Amino acid sequence: MKTARLKAAAVDLDGVLVADTFSPVIKLMVESRGGTYDREIESHVFSQNRQDAARYLIGRLGVKASES
Numbered sequence: 132m133k134t135a136r137l138k139a140a141a142v143d144l145d146g147v148l149v150a151d152t153f154s155p156v157i158k159l160m161v162e163s164r165g166g167t168y169d170r171e172i173e174s175h176v177f178s179q180n181r182q183d184a185a186r187y188l189i190g191r192l193g194v195k196a197s198e199s
């Protein structure tokens with residue numbers, strides 16, 4: 132009988148394995164500018180390109196800032 136060998140493995144580091152580092156920083160930034168951190172912010176910021184996320188936050192928080 133031939134023994135199979137594992138050639139590669141992957142670990143999904145999203146979720147409980149790694150402490151969330153982005154949410155607390157974004158929450159602090161939003162709340163320090165008078166906004167409310169909610170599910171809508173997460174859906175428009177996480178897994179989005181930087182310009183789209185920045186454009187959304189600038190509009191949502193009504194701040195003067197550059198998208199870049």
